[in-house]
Amino acid sequence: MPELILHEYARSGNCYKIRLTAAHVGAVLERREYDIMKGETRTPAFLDGVSANGRIPVLQAGGRFLPESNAACFYLASGTPLIPDDDFDRADMLRWMFWEQYNHEPNIATLRFWHVWIGEAGFSDLQRANEPAKRAAGLAALQLMEEHLAAHDWFAAGAFTLADIALYAYTHVCEDAGFRLADYPNVQAWLARVAARPGHVTIEV
Amino acid sequence: MPELILHEYARSGNCYKIRLTAAHVGAVLERREYDIMKGETRTPAFLDGVSANGRIPVLQAGGRFLPESNAACFYLASGTPLIPDDDFDRADMLRWMFWEQYNHEPNIATLRFWHVWIGEAGFSDLQRANEPAKRAAGLAALQLMEEHLAAHDWFAAGAFTLADIALYAYTHVCEDAGFRLADYPNVQAWLARVAARPGHVTIEV
Structure with missing residues (x-):
């Protein structure tokens, strides 16, 4: 798995889901905090460089960006018992x-x-x-x-x-x-x- | 794959997604129509027998019931090129x-x-x-x-x-x-x- 960076606002439950999944599968996340109350996910730098949807969380895997909390969890848990085989x-x-x-x-x-x-x-x-x-x-x-x-x-x-x-x-x-x-x-x-x-x-x- | 029944309201886009996925993977669906304008998905028979969430679509596979349109599409497309391997x-x-x-x-x-x-x-x-x-x-x-x-x-x-x-x-x-x-x-x-x-x-x- 490439280097992982979680772009997040830590108190968000959607961001927490990803940290909880990472903890269960042993993935190490670098964390970058954005203050949503100050509009830090609506800046040009965020919209152009992280996610055009202007929301956290976004999981960065190497040079690729994955918005949507449940999709990020699915990525981290690929091939683990957290996703059923059937x-x-x-x-x-x-x-x-x-x-x-x-x-x-x-x-x-x-x-x-x-x-x-x-x-x-x-x-x-x-x-x-x-x-x-x-x-x-x-x-x-x-x-x-x-x-x-x-x-x-x-x-x-x-x-x-x-x-x-x-x-x-x-x-x-x-x-x-x-x-x-x-x-x-x-x-x-x-x-x-x-x-x-x-x-x-x-x-x- | 077991016998498939789509519990639906045909004009709903969420129901159409499932029919479109089925067409692409060659799955045959029996279709059962419910008139949402008459509350036919909020009857005791529907809530107890099809989905406690009271909404269509629900994909029935044998004796099991799968609500949520995108989950039903994922089930039908399992193992096909409609879901990427990576x-x-x-x-x-x-x-x-x-x-x-x-x-x-x-x-x-x-x-x-x-x-x-x-x-x-x-x-x-x-x-x-x-x-x-x-x-x-x-x-x-x-x-x-x-x-x-x-x-x-x-x-x-x-x-x-x-x-x-x-x-x-x-x-x-x-x-x-x-x-x-x-x-x-x-x-x-x-x-x-x-x-x-x-x-x-x-x-x-």
């Missing part, structure tokens, strides 16, 4: 990773950002208008996880995979966004299983 | 597929649904409030594609892959949502390349 199981793992980006992250991660980084007093009118729908969708996402985990220890393939890493990142900090983990005992037990895996690292690194 | 190229293909679900579909597909299925006169206050931001984000997504395609014939790996199929689905009907393809000549040329591939099928099948 075609259906591998697709089922990706199913949860796509679901995370569509149904979980835009609600739970976005509300965390709004509440912790902006604060309710600073909400725009559009944020204020969207908060109830994002709250309801975030609750529905946590409930779907709760029901799945009633019958399964892990999200896909009967094993700890990238699906668990992707979903762990923002679920374990969902109380920042005003969600209550105590309402989801199966989710809490699964969070503890993830955190107990050998090689686990916390978001605070 | 680890970085495969992750880069997934990067565009995750980007599609995060930056493209929630804007372009959602505006298509609002404008064609609901109609502006029927917009809720929240839809009306969100339309400008979704319009701007959809324009940014098309612009990012335009710039990428200025230097590349395909999205990933220098070849026609699932990234092209995933992005084609809603891009080729983006005028339904009020976007103008004439503003994006590189995108138009790429759409023509996708449609010219042997085995291509249209959304109207």
Whole structure:
């Protein structure tokens, strides 16, 4: 594997996913921090040299750049047990990773950002208008996880995979966004299983 | 591969992606149609028997169910040239597929649904409030594609892959949502390349 550089904002759950995957597969990442609150991912240098999409994380591998957190995790975990060998199981793992980006992250991660980084007093009118729908969708996402985990220890393939890493990142900090983990005992037990895996690292690194 | 059933709403671009992938790999799909406008994916029978997430598409393979359009495409294309062998190229293909679900579909597909299925006169206050931001984000997504395609014939790996199929689905009907393809000549040329591939099928099948 070429030299790896993670372009990141460390407190982002999307960036943490990549560090957690790297820890589990033994990949060494050089880390470069960008302050998203100062617009450091929207500068010409970032847009031209790192990612035209203007967002972190971006995983740099030698001279190539890979945006999108779950794609970066997939790259790092290629050929490891974090990605199932079976075609259906591998697709089922990706199913949860796509679901995370569509149904979980835009609600739970976005509300965390709004509440912790902006604060309710600073909400725009559009944020204020969207908060109830994002709250309801975030609750529905946590409930779907709760029901799945009633019958399964892990999200896909009967094993700890990238699906668990992707979903762990923002679920374990969902109380920042005003969600209550105590309402989801199966989710809490699964969070503890993830955190107990050998090689686990916390978001605070 | 086990018997395949696509639970779908045929006019959805997310469902079309799966039919297009199946056509390219020679997989035969039995199709079951659900009228999303009548809530047919929110019935107890659907939630308990097909997908607890209450959305189409879901690809059924034998007795197992796979929600999420891009995951279903990945399953069908396993072991075919639609998925690159190289680890970085495969992750880069997934990067565009995750980007599609995060930056493209929630804007372009959602505006298509609002404008064609609901109609502006029927917009809720929240839809009306969100339309400008979704319009701007959809324009940014098309612009990012335009710039990428200025230097590349395909999205990933220098070849026609699932990234092209995933992005084609809603891009080729983006005028339904009020976007103008004439503003994006590189995108138009790429759409023509996708449609010219042997085995291509249209959304109207």
